Amino acid sequence: MALTNTPKMPFHVAVCGGGIGGLCTAIGLLHNNVPCTLYESAAAFEEIGAGVSFGPNAIRAMNLLDPEIKIGYDRIATKNAWPEKQKFWFDFNLGMKEEAWEKTGMKAPGKDGLRVAQVVAGDVGQCSVHRAHFLDVLVKLIPEGVAKLGKRVENVEKKGEKMVLTFGDGTHAEADAVIGCDGVKSRTRQILLGESHENTDPTFTGKYAYRGLIPMEKAVEVLGDELARNAQMHMGHHGHVLTFPIENGRTMNVVAFRTKDGEWGNEKWVLPMKKEDMFRDFAGWGDSVMSILPLMEKPDVWALFDHPPAPTYYKGCLAILGDAAHASTPHQGAGAGQAIEDAYIISNLLGQVDSVDDIEKAFKAYDTIRRPRSQKVVTTSRDASYIYEFEDETLGSDLKMIKETLEKRYDWIWDEDMPNQLEQAQNVMALKRNL
Ligand SMILES: Cc1cc2nc3c(=O)[nH]c(=O)nc-3n(C[C@H](O)[C@H](O)[C@H](O)COP(=O)(O)OP(=O)(O)OC[C@H]3O[C@@H](n4cnc5c(N)ncnc54)[C@H](O)[C@@H]3O)c2cc1C
Incomplete structure (x- = not known):
């Protein structure tokens, strides 16, 4: 109507x-x-x-x-391309090389690319x-x-x-x-x-993110079909990189997060990105991340406030x-x-x-x-x-606990019964x- x-x-x-x-x-x-x-x-x-x-x-x-x-x-939403991944929100993988873990003082929880978890988001999955x-x-x-x-x-x-x-x-x-x-x-x-x-x-959350898009053909060339066409989260110490397909699978959206101590220190929250800063931030990361970053088109960097x-x-x-x-x-x-x-x-x-x-x-x-x-x-x-960035004091780098936590921690958001919420609000009114 x-x-x-x-x-x-x-x-x-x-x-x-x-x-x-x-x-x-x-x-x-x-x-x-x-x-x-x-x-x-x-x-x-x-x-x-x-x-x-x-x-x-x-x-x-x-x-x-x-x-x-x-x-x-x-009409415009894009889901994971592989039928067996349609209900997944993200595949969570390790994204850093073992040598880079050594420099952090943390023991490497596993090899670069190791699958940590697959999170199911109702019957919707990743939908962007x-x-x-x-x-x-x-x-x-x-x-x-x-x-x-x-x-x-x-x-x-x-x-x-x-x-x-x-x-x-x-x-x-x-x-x-x-x-x-x-x-x-x-x-x-x-x-x-x-x-x-x-x-x-708003408060600076100690995180900032490089954002950019990559034509899907180029992404598939360097990552292969599975990692390029289905949503992925590459996790590392003080950083993580997520990718998901948009525009009916013609484009891969990339957001690469890093941690920063102290204040953001710039009035502007979105800045043009210097590629050398991004490469320095992700030095020592794994094969997938290192092949994604150089392909990001027109990237900018976002300070994250809440x-x-x-x-x-x-x-x-x-x-x-x-x-x-x-x-x-x-x-x-x-x-x-x-x-x-x-x-x-x-x-x-x-x-x-x-x-x-x-x-x-x-x-x-x-x-x-x-x-x-x-x-x-x-x-x-x-x-x-x-x-995602191995900073949680309880979970640390215990992959079994991280998997169990990730697999259920979003359900309360996704399962909400909105008509019921409205009824409660109407009762208050x-x-x-x-x-
Ligand atoms: C990096 C990043 C990634 C994100 N990814 C996701 C995601 O995947 N999924 C998700 O659900 N959320 C995501 N979010 C959050 C999401 O973008 C916001 O929650 C959402 O856009 C908020 O919408 P809004 O309409 O409240 O505010 P906005 O989108 O900020 O819109 C505010 C509007 O008000 C206008 N405006 C501002 N001041 C005035 C004024 N004084 N008078 C009149 N108009 C004014 C602005 O021009 C603007 O059009 C992400 C956020 C960031 C930073």
């Missing part, structure tokens, strides 16, 4: 930010007959040219938000898209007139009965409620939590969602999925609000149900990197209403 912005609810919502979180929220609101306007700071909707993968929970949430999202996603193509799927579902581009939200304040937004171009807009979906450097998060609040600023747990995701009629609320490292491939889950819950709750006075109750229910889960994703995501 084509969406329209024909108002039914007696209130209007401003959605700030047109990434995956903001677009999914706008789609969800319109399905629930909640009129909304989406304000995006950039002059056009854009995403970086890299892959993003979604777990079974995120794909189910897409379908619940709007089956057209799932249909569009399925090119970010820009997925954004296109979402943008096409937004009816004319809903999105306003070139609108950088600088301030949100309550004036009388209305929320007033002030934009960088000096203009203003009014709404009854505001949902901030403006990413990890969120302005709305600052407004909600306070500018010098210790819970506001958020300390916010004490609340709403205040009055302002709420935050997606990375604005709980920016996470990518180590579980779950950050964008959490934004989609948020969008499903908040839009359905607002769809049951019949007066402006009840908006806050919907936000309270959203906060109660979404905050614990999304913040657990942030902390377990950091923890996951410690396992009903209780609040009856008080």
Whole structure:
């Protein structure tokens, strides 16, 4: 069913930010007959040219938000090529040579290339898209007139009965409620939590990543069919390299992670990459990694930040969602999925609000149900990197324990029952209403 912005609810919502979180929220609101306007700071909707993968929970949430999202996603999604690997999220392999292990002071847990684990992700397995193509799927579902581009939200304040937004171009807009979906450097998060609040600023996680793409033919030439066409994680001390196919298998997406002590030390979080830095970082790594790195096209380097747990995701009629609320490292491939889950819950709750006075109750229910889960994703995501990089104090380099842990540690994310989560949120909202 084509969406329209024909108002039914007696209130209007401003959605700030047109990434995956903001677009999914706008789609969800319109399905629930909640009129909304989406304000995006950039002059056009854009995403970086890299892959993003979604777990079974995120794909189910897409379908619940709007089956057209799932249909569009399925059209562009790429899975592992080998039928026997279709349900695997990643094959986990050792990625460093034994001599390199010696330099770390750790005993080599095995030979380069040794298979450590194969993790099954429901019946979905590894399922990835090119970010820009997925954004296109979402943008096409937004009816004319809903999105306003070139609108950088600088301030949100309550004036009388209305929320007033002030934009960088000096203009203003009014709404009854505001949902901030403006990413990890969120302005709305600052407004909600306070500018010098210790819970506001993103924190450098001690990890950074080189990202790039490789034409699949070249990848197959150097890695062979199995390693190139099916998702792989090459693990080593203080680093790991992951690869997965995107664009219907025409391209291999690469992310090569390293650990850095101390602060990031640069205002910019994404920098052009110097290849010599990357080669130095991975000196002594194994055959697969050493054949992947030189082939990475247009690579850049990303500092990885996440958020300390916010004490609340709403205040009055302002709420935050997606990375604005709980920016996470990518180590579980779950950050964008959490934004989609948020969008499903908040839009359905607002769809049951019949007066402006009840908006806050919907936000309270959203906060109660979404905050614990999304913040657990942030902390377990950091923890996951410690396992992949042999920094976990309990597991160390015990491959048997690492295998057992990896094989079950993501199930709580992937198995989530979203309709049940919505029901819980609705119950919270009903209780609040009856008080
Ligand atoms: C290296 C890396 C790999 C990742 N891989 C995965 C993965 O495989 N799977 C996964 O699920 N997640 C992954 N993530 C996380 C995922 O990218 C994010 O969780 C997701 O993109 C967040 O979406 P969002 O809409 O909340 O924020 P964003 O995508 O950051 O969108 C925010 C939008 O708001 C706009 N904006 C910003 N400020 C303002 C303002 N003041 N006013 C108006 N508009 C504004 C921006 O222009 C942007 O369009 C990864 C992250 C990184 C860093």
